[in-house]
Amino acid sequence: MSMHWGRKAAPTTESIMSVRTRFAPSPTGFLHVGGARTALFCYLFARRHGGDFVLRIEDTDRERSTQESVDAILHGMDWLGLDYDEGPVYQTQRFDRYKEVIQDLLDRDLAYYCYCSRERLDALREEQKAAGLKPRYDGRCADGVASPPEGVQPVVRFRNPKDGVVQFNDAVRGEVTISNTELDDLIIARADGTPTYNFTVVVDDLDMNITHVVRGDDHVNNTPRQINIMRALGASEPQFAHLPMILGPDGQRLSKRHGAVSVLQFRDDGYLPDALLNYLVRLGWSHGDQEVFSRAEMIDLFALDGVNKAAATFDMDKLGWLNQHYLKESAPESLTSAFEYQLQQMAVSLANGPDLGEVIVAQRERAQTLREMAEQSVFYFQEPDGFDEGAAKKHLRPVAAEPLLALRARLTDVSDWQAETLGVIVNDTVEALELKLGKLAQPLRVALSGRAATPGIDITLALVGKERTLARIDKALAFIKERAKQA
Numbered sequence: 001m002s003m004h005w006g007r008k009a010a011p012t013t014e015s016i017m018s019v020r021t022r023f024a025p026s027p028t029g030f031l032h033v034g035g036a037r038t039a040l041f042c043y044l045f046a047r048r049h050g051g052d053f054v055l056r057i058e059d060t061d062r063e064r065s066t067q068e069s070v071d072a073i074l075h076g077m078d079w080l081g082l083d084y085d086e087g088p089v090y091q092t093q094r095f096d097r098y099k100e101v102i103q104d105l106l107d108r109d110l111a112y113y114c115y116c117s118r119e120r121l122d123a124l125r126e127e128q129k130a131a132g133l134k135p136r137y138d139g140r141c142a143d144g145v146a147s148p149p150e151g152v153q154p155v156v157r158f159r160n161p162k163d164g165v166v167q168f169n170d171a172v173r174g175e176v177t178i179s180n181t182e183l184d185d186l187i188i189a190r191a192d193g194t195p196t197y198n199f200t201v202v203v204d205d206l207d208m209n210i211t212h213v214v215r216g217d218d219h220v221n222n223t224p225r226q227i228n229i230m231r232a233l234g235a236s237e238p239q240f241a242h243l244p245m246i247l248g249p250d251g252q253r254l255s256k257r258h259g260a261v262s263v264l265q266f267r268d269d270g271y272l273p274d275a276l277l278n279y280l281v282r283l284g285w286s287h288g289d290q291e292v293f294s295r296a297e298m299i300d301l302f303a304l305d306g307v308n309k310a311a312a313t314f315d316m317d318k319l320g321w322l323n324q325h326y327l328k329e330s331a332p333e334s335l336t337s338a339f340e341y342q343l344q345q346m347a348v349s350l351a352n353g354p355d356l357g358e359v360i361v362a363q364r365e366r367a368q369t370l371r372e373m374a375e376q377s378v379f380y381f382q383e384p385d386g387f388d389e390g391a392a393k394k395h396l397r398p399v400a401a402e403p404l405l406a407l408r409a410r411l412t413d414v415s416d417w418q419a420e421t422l423g424v425i426v427n428d429t430v431e432a433l434e435l436k437l438g439k440l441a442q443p444l445r446v447a448l449s450g451r452a453a454t455p456g457i458d459i460t461l462a463l464v465g466k467e468r469t470l471a472r473i474d475k476a477l478a479f480i481k482e483r484a485k486q487a
């Protein structure tokens with residue numbers, strides 16, 4: 001591999017030859033919504049410009065990186081459908097390359113060995129703090145160490161420019177200027193020879209020809225350091241875009257305290273990948289006042305100049321609203337496997353139940369998530385666990401016995417067990433008894449589902465099926481009788 005990098009001019013958003021973005025998570029936890037939003041923006045930008053999207057796993061911190069996290073990240077990306085063109089590239093497989101570049105910097109005196117002990121550095125930091133100064137390495141080893149202390153493995157420090165400024169034009173934040181006096185000679189290789197984050201990122205972004213570094217703004221302070229290293233390596237920097245923070249409703253940085261933040265948790269909670277992506281694209285990006293974006297539209301419309309500077313607040317209600325929108329808009333057959341997953345999580349056997357697509361159509365006006373939908377649909381598949389107390393008290397009263405019996409009598413002969421036919425029968429029954437529909441429909445709902453709210457009574461009868469409907473009416477009648485006795 002070459003030590004010099006081809007790209008000499010910083011790319012601009014307009015004059016892009018071939019866009020290459022990367023998502024570079026550290027596998028120290030699950031894929032959270034902040035990471036997923038970064039991945040989405042990188043993905044969209046690459047797709048928008050017909051470029052490539054690379055997945056890089058930054059696993060050099062071997063103590064904190066776990067295979068479980070790697071799997072969760074890959075799984076989360078896959079579930080969201082954020083497909084990458086290259087990778088996953090693992091940094092732990094590139095140690096030889098990092099060593100090679102570190103050696104090159106040492107050879108060219110752009111980096112140096114530092115033998116300062118932890119004690120010395122700690123004391124220095126304390127001194128500087130006490131004097132009201134920003135803690136930074138004082139450059140003791142910068143001019144060479146005449147007699148290196150024996151048995152001490154040195155770290156390698158990058159020789160940061162002493163003066164001048166680092167300036168870059170962030171696609172989100174605009175011009176950012178930092179004085180080199182604010183920066184110090186940062187460690188690029190630890191005493192055990194392993195490279196550090198700010199260094200591996202630079203080597204990788206250059207080796208991978210990344211044109212646009214889109215990442216969270218928690219990295220904005222690293223950027224000038226990385227730019228200095230890039231320049232020392234004879235390369236120019238990519239276009240940076242630092243995305244605004246995501247906050248919880250209390251104004252604090254979004255975290256587990258605020259509820260679900262893991263992408264796979266959202267899946268388990270019954271959200272659809274398209275809804276989550278649509279939600280995430282609007283977290284810090286806007287296109288007029290449009291809220292609903294298909295994936296194709298996102299790709300078509302995404303631009304870095306639409307990214308907001310201000311932090312974005314995570315809003316579960318809006319996500320719920322979008323999720324319901326997608327539940328209603330999607331072809332039911334495209335939702336059945338995710339719905340089945342929810343029912344399985346609840347240990348509901350689907351063996352004798354109705355068609356999942358029909359249940360989805362019956363329920364989707366009433367549920368914001370597939371989980372909610374599953375919870376409200378258990379009775380279509382198995383016997384309800386008794387009657388909801390309030391519902392039974394209100395609706396399974398002696399006056400309900402007559403209409404339920406009358407309906408039962410009419411239902412026994414029905415061979416065409418379809419919602420339409422059943423709806424007509426229910427209406428005929430109440431008409432014959434000169435009752436309002438609710439006087440039959442409500443007790444019947446409770447009989448069939450155990451609760452007072454279900455989808456339309458006609459479709460509910462159809463989905464519960466004839467045999468189980470008759471048995472459940474009998475059970476409700478027995479309950480009413482028992483209750484009358486006790487009264």
Ligand code: GLU
Pocket residue numbers: 023024025026058201214215216219
């Ligand atoms: N590995 C870093 C992180 O997970 C991201 C580095 C980058 O995007 O430059 O925060």
